[in-house]
Amino acid sequence: MDKLSVLMLSWEYPPRVIGGISPHIYFLSKYLAKQDIKAYVVTCDFPGAPAHEVIDDVEVYRVDSYKSPSPDFASWVYLMNMNMQKETATLIKKIGGKIDVIHAHDWLVANAGIGLKHIFRKPLLVTMHSTEMGRRDGLHATGEKMIHETEAWLTYEAWKVICCSDYMINHVKYVFGLPNDKLVMVPNGVNSHGYIADKDCQTFRSKFALPEEKIVLFVGRLVYEKGIHILINAVPKILSKVNAKFIIVGSGYMKEQLLNIVRSMGLEHKVLFEGFLDNDNLAKLQKCADVAVVPSLFEPFGIVALEAMAAGSPVVVSDTGGLAEIVEHDLTGVKVYPNNPDSLAWGITKVLLNTTYAQSLRNNAYRQIKEKYDWEKIAQDTKRIYEEVLGEYSKSFWA
Template sequence: MKHELSVMMFSWEFPPRVIGGISPHVYFLSKSLARNGVKVYVVTCDFPDTPAHEVIDGVEVYRVDSYKNPAPDFATWVYLMNLNMQREAAAIVNKVADKIDVFHAHDWLVATACIGLKHVFRKPLLTTMHSTEIGRRDGLHTDTERMIHETEAWLTYEAWRVICCSNYMVSHVKWAFGLPEDKLAMVPNGVNTSVYEGIEKENLKEFRAKFALPEEKIVLYVGRLVYEKGIHVLINAVPKILEKVNAKFLIVGNGYMKDQLLNIARSMRLEHKILFLGFVDEATLVKLQKCADVSVVPSLFEPFGIVALEAMAAKSPVVVSDTGGLSEIVEHDVTGVKVYPNNPESLAWGITKVLLDENYSRYVSENAYRKVRENFDWNRIAEQTMQIYRAVLGEYSKSFWA
């Protein structure tokens, strides 16, 4: 079948390999593009018991052996993984019947593979910048951080267009790398609402009982346990919340701060109130989001904030810190509660307010659900992305590479 457009996406994570928000993003974007008639190839890292090549709803997924070379540290591993990714992608480009029209890189983690392929095959490169090192670390403090920052700058330099998922990220990326305005495009992140359909909170009593007592409200955090996500702010807010309302805090995700956070919970003698669940599978996560009496996103730096959207799709009221993409997703007192970033008192206030006022909680969660369905639909996002591809290919067709 001849396609109007074909794109090769690069991402270091793709389901079932899920580390952060890029994995679901690339998964749904690819599927929606395929549904709209685009031929999509995804090149990503391998995962145990997952095939090296499979077709998922029309999307050709290639998984590269990403631990082939021993590496002394994470950043070096990334570049070595890119070596293998580039090598296999070059062979795939040669092998596939449809020629590739554009390369699309998701974050610096696939930068070097994509930059090389752009020049070797002379096809336009686009990138979606999901985050930045300077934002994640709140500045550049080490050589590793500077190196990653410079790799990001290089990727945005080589890219024909730089896509960001929020207006906040557009201005942040523009500032961080000194990019011209017309190189940037905003396409929001989407959320898959269908996984939450047909699951009713009332039918989850047995499931809920595994995590909390019937009289306990469930406060849910979903995210990596890293500084930028502000999970420590939530842990610090726990005693203040417990003064007003009986609740269980469920923490989903892993990260380098885990041991530190466990120690804090232990020293506060709140181990019975804060459950660290680690990484959970998709089905469990969906049920947890359905059960949550409030979902909290306390990030200090948040380019977009997909977990807030997921919670809204699950009809769970959200409390988010007023920063980055979260500021654009949530309208205070209408679709959720916004609190001051890095402020446990403010966060405790927001969570307590939602937990104690059921009418308010229902009101914001219903508004939020409506907003998500209207504005963050993957089909619409795929169309916006295709428009960018077409615009780039139009400009490319006039270049000497064409």
């Protein structure tokens, strides 16, 4: 009997890293391969990355992402999907049509995924990592409405819609009016093996902070829904109680606005905007941080919190979305009120001023990571969903 085969579509995959989808695809495909699944990943090309390579038994194909000038991002996405569908169809024919399931990740590959579903009459699954309505707190502009309609079309065409938290299950059900039996929850995961503790991180941390300064770490896009402005507004309140250095890792459209706020407070020496850090340096920083902060206003899951917990950094998070499910207050982290600088400052200082409490959070969080968010378990759950879908598919007219 041939092994089960899955085709994954994503606009990002390492070394192309835009957000959390890239590492998600990398680890999920890797651990599916360990479950004796033949995994193919089709993604966009990237300078210096080969068009085809095998990574941990996963076949990775990088296709032409359309480099000619486009009038706007939406047009580029449409043209990229045309290229992805065309080149993936050629690939599927080349391997004799041996694809059992098509698994698309988010709206950016919707057209390609839906087209391939109908060309080859194979079941389509989609993982909805987020929604435009959630990211924008409503639909305000034409582009946002276009993305929303694309997401709705993708969830309609999908055999199953996978969400990474119970919060996202309810959100997606409400936003797109989906039936219960179409939705399934599989959490995101984290590679805890990538955070082996250093014997001494003092040399590394000295690049960012003085020995007497506590490190408060934020990792994420500098955009409204990530709540970075809440943290910046909380900085003076925290500094009034504890000597700290705030390290901001990430980029986004709010950067200049945030820099101006920091300058107006005269705190440039206390808030460092580091931009993008490679995985090794980011992991070291997460291990050295005294507290990691995730003050999101909208968060489908909260992979950044999970990574911090795996690295052994105590976390302070907004009590919202998937974060509320990941973190147990006073056990594996601290929950604070969303969009509330006073509450955020309270949570951060609570961790920084009590080392025994912070160590307890570290220990409990790491134990939870190993029990609930291991990629091997997540791959097993995903394989089970594939098998259930194929069982239904085999009895349907679609087959």
